[in-house]
Amino acid sequence: MARQCVGCENNYLDFIAKYHRDNDASLLFLRNHSVLPVEVQCPHCKTQCHYSKDRHQWICSAWKSVPKAKRSKQCNFTVSDYKGTFLSGTRFEPYQIVLFVNHWLSKHWDHQTVIEWLHISERTCVEWHGFCSEITEHCLDNQEPIGGPGIIVEIDETHFGNPNYERGRLLSQIWLFGGIERESKKLFLVPLVEPLSRNCNAETLIPLIKKYILPGSIIVSDGWTAYQTISEHGYEHQIRNHAEYFVDPENPDIHTQNIERLWRDVKKWSKEVGNRQEFYKQHLARHLFLHKYKTEIVHHQFFIEAAKLYPPLSDKERQISIVIPANNNLEDPNDPSDPQPGPSGGNA
Template identity: 25%
Template sequence: MLSYSKSEFNNTDFNSLIKMIEVLDTEHKCREYLEELRWNGEPVCPHCGSVRENHYKLKQAGKFKGLYKCKDCRERFTVRVGTMFEDSNIKFKKWFLAIYIFASHKKGISSHQLAKDIDVTQKTAWFMLSRIRNAFKADKLGKFDGITQVDETFVGGKNQKKSKKNRTENTQGRSTKTKTVVFGLLSNGIVTTEIVPNTKGKTLINVIKNMVEEGSIVVSDGWVGYSKLYKNFIHKKIPHNEGLYVKDNFHTNSIEGFWSLLKRGILGIYHSVSPKHLQKYCDEFAFRYNTKNYKEGDRFNLALLTATERLTYEELIG
């Protein structure tokens, strides 16, 4: 079925960008690679779910270019339908380059830089990155049952970068007047984040209850909002205000390390992020963190497989 065989695809490790470019050097190979990855040799109709190896292949100008017709519901489809690539005129080669760069760069890539790298407009690059980022959103995880580190961070709202007339009074420290609160939980090398309205105990503990098995060990700093964790969990408190950062081998260094990556990425690459889109940026950094032990090619394949939702421009700006 494939002019580029299954064995060649499966045995190919795209552990460098140049390797991916050399192997997937035509639009035809890119399409076949995605078909093999998604369908494993048996095209799946996105309209009715029919799985057949011999769906009708429709030719265009005498050539088959990936357009199928379902033998059951008679609808036409391509491998793009039902993915981030749907209704996009951008070639697979550019999409694949964007996804590989985006997934492998530790702190992401700006739309201006991506536009230069793949020769598209900045607006197109921005929309592509938004679609890719939307595909990286966290799946519904099962509850953490190991040692779970929890912490909160504040994004945005720094007065020192504003002129005096644009500054807001009393917004430093833990103020939420101009800052957005991101709450994070990390267990066994997996991190998940959630935007929360405040750092009150009721707010934080409800998130922990939803994400962590009751009776598990939860490690936090000395913030008063965690004071009632003992009712449902084994609470290990690390009083940072006393200059203590490790106690009985428990610490919150891992989740704080994740905050460092997130903030350096936002500040250094994206410069600023609106509260409306912040959760998606958090999911982006969580995706990279949670796949940090993956090979580059495996992360690229995973990104392609998770690209099963199409984000429209109207949804993005609405």
């Protein structure tokens, strides 16, 4: 389970109650998850900038001497708090960002609900849906391998979405390859660009097996010819014969019931309204993210992933140094007892 912040456990309604119209709390949440910087160093003076609540910027006001002129000059360096981050360029209030993501991570996403509730335009809603999807698609493209010595991993491939009498949403030729650990239920799913054929496709699937399943794993699969060389790549391979039985009568541990159950869940999800073929990878990435991270940690993990994809490293031309918090249990930067000026709500 992913490490998370103290007090970060919030369900959908708790999140609304905690952050609705509270920019200070929302900004603190974003800083605690490394989405926004907690310190910015001036690239010219090498001193710490202070945060301007009114201007929503980091400002360096240090004085430095000008030797030839025999006088001092004040540095005028400034940079937006949102520069280079997941929030870059937005005119959303911080609480709107947090609550938009909260609804996007719910199992019942609805554009109209967000538009009416957060008072945003349809275009803005669609754009931010795309930004959120980018985070989960990045996670889909960078899944960690599963399995390991002695760990049983069930693998299988499937395709779904055939049209019903050539009416409705055309979802034909959507192919997936996946695997799931029998005990922990850790999994990976890979959308395939090209459809598989029964005459192939070891050249397609074996590299994916080696990428997503650790050596030493016990791989259970059906008897497809594409899987015949698995044991040559550092795995123990057990084969279940689909044509004869669902569970091997001589060894009940040889079955693929978990991966078959996963396919049923994915196919059920694929029939939901709005899951069009051209966006199926986007929908798959969101579905997998919600499946992987349960309610208690899903907000935490989403913003951590957003910070990884868009670290607050600012303007490369000026080579600004922004410090990301070493842990996720920061003191409130708005606390007047803090010697550093504290951040507050506002737009970029």
